[in-house]
Amino acid sequence: MGPVQTRLERRIDEDVLIRDPEQVAAAIALDSRLQALSEYEPAKGGLLGRFFGGRETVPRGLYMYGGVGRGKSMLMDWFFEAADFTPKTRTHFHAFMLDVHERINAWRKLDKEGRRASPYHVRGAGDDPIAPVARAIASEAKLLCFDEFHVTDITDAMILSRLFEALWTNEGVVVIATSNRAPNDLYKQGLNRPLFEPFIRMMPDHLLIHPFEGDTDHRLRALTAAPIYYTPLDESATAAISAAWGRLTRDAMPIPFELTVQGRVLEFPKTARGVLWSDFAALCEENRSPAEFLEIAKAFHTVILENVPQMGADMRNAAKRFVTLIDALYESRTKLVMSAAVQPDQLYERGDGAFQFERTVSRLMEMRTEEYLGQEKS
Numbered sequence: 001m002g003p004v005q006t007r008l009e010r011r012i013d014e015d016v017l018i019r020d021p022e023q024v025a026a027a028i029a030l031d032s033r034l035q036a037l038s039e040y041e042p043a044k045g046g047l048l049g050r051f052f053g054g055r056e057t058v059p060r061g062l063y064m065y066g067g068v069g070r071g072k073s074m075l076m077d078w079f080f081e082a083a084d085f086t087p088k089t090r091t092h093f094h095a096f097m098l099d100v101h102e103r104i105n106a107w108r109k110l111d112k113e114g115r116r117a118s119p120y121h122v123r124g125a126g127d128d129p130i131a132p133v134a135r136a137i138a139s140e141a142k143l144l145c146f147d148e149f150h151v152t153d154i155t156d157a158m159i160l161s162r163l164f165e166a167l168w169t170n171e172g173v174v175v176i177a178t179s180n181r182a183p184n185d186l187y188k189q190g191l192n193r194p195l196f197e198p199f200i201r202m203m204p205d206h207l208l209i210h211p212f213e214g215d216t217d218h219r220l221r222a223l224t225a226a227p228i229y230y231t232p233l234d235e236s237a238t239a240a241i242s243a244a245w246g247r248l249t250r251d252a253m254p255i256p257f258e259l260t261v262q263g264r265v266l267e268f269p270k271t272a273r274g275v276l277w278s279d280f281a282a283l284c285e286e287n288r289s290p291a292e293f294l295e296i297a298k299a300f301h302t303v304i305l306e307n308v309p310q311m312g313a314d315m316r317n318a319a320k321r322f323v324t325l326i327d328a329l330y331e332s333r334t335k336l337v338m339s340a341a342v343q344p345d346q347l348y349e350r351g352d353g354a355f356q357f358e359r360t361v362s363r364l365m366e367m368r369t370e371e372y373l374g375q376e377k378s
Helices: 003-013 021-038 072-082 093-108 112-117 130-140 154-170 197-206 235-249 280-284 290-299 313-331 354-366
Strands: 061-065 088-092 143-147 174-179 207-211 255-261 264-272 275-279 302-308 335-340
Touching (some): 003 021, 021 061, 021 072, 061 072, 093 130, 093 313, 154 174, 154 197, 197 207, 235 275, 235 302, 264 290, 313 354
Parallel strands (some): 061 207, 143 174, 275 302, 302 335
């Protein structure tokens, strides 16, 4: 029995988790990847280096997909901790793609001399940034673990096939990923999807595809009545939010705080002792980028978010920003205190992106639990 399955069985024996055959099967699959990694010696210098002492066979990674709350991220966390393999990185897929685009832009700004002098220069790549960017990523992580692999952006879709072909074939990178989508459902009905389909066809060559069957939502089972979500939006909720600020900051006077993200200055008038107090309109109805939400999540250990409305199809853009905000807070284990018009499962029931919002509902539920609240911020 491998370390992931052992840890899962221990949590079951301790009555922390219920036995779920789907989780056990996934744990066994992850342990098989740990064994494969233990026998893998990445060649230095990528593809060329395999002819000079590195082992040529790169083990396949793993792509776990299924509905929200199945425990995919939990198991991958345990896998990453157990992986005695370096260099390795675990990241949210959205944050990874932001970093990729920044690397591409930086490479394009180099002149020919700068590109030739770069340690990531790839002979024959010319002006194309994909191969050198893949080499730079591989220099930092030969094991890439992605949470919430999903593709909605056309610019991401257009580069993924070429980027991952370089990572897998040229650089020998092993990928472990979780997703709510089966491979064939990735970027479904997306603009210019044929440009993305080569990536789907490559996946089985480099990834074991592992579905989570069943409908057990372990996050909902762990839900507790932690007093951090207040509804409806009335005087009682307003008073509760103010009281939460007092408890978290010991009644500190709010002070303004500034963040600079990609050259843009963000101003937050109500902050104190690592807590941000804001409302839905300020964070989600203004034109904010995903990078801004990631920086907010890094800057504060707790976000108090008030006056979240029930959103209809006419608020699809605000709902999308809200999804991105919650993803960023969740990934960094930032705590959330929130007042809203309705319960999470009623916040955005219809409109573009309603499927993706199911993950946000599940995360909002988990973020109210004692287990989540007891975790250290990452």
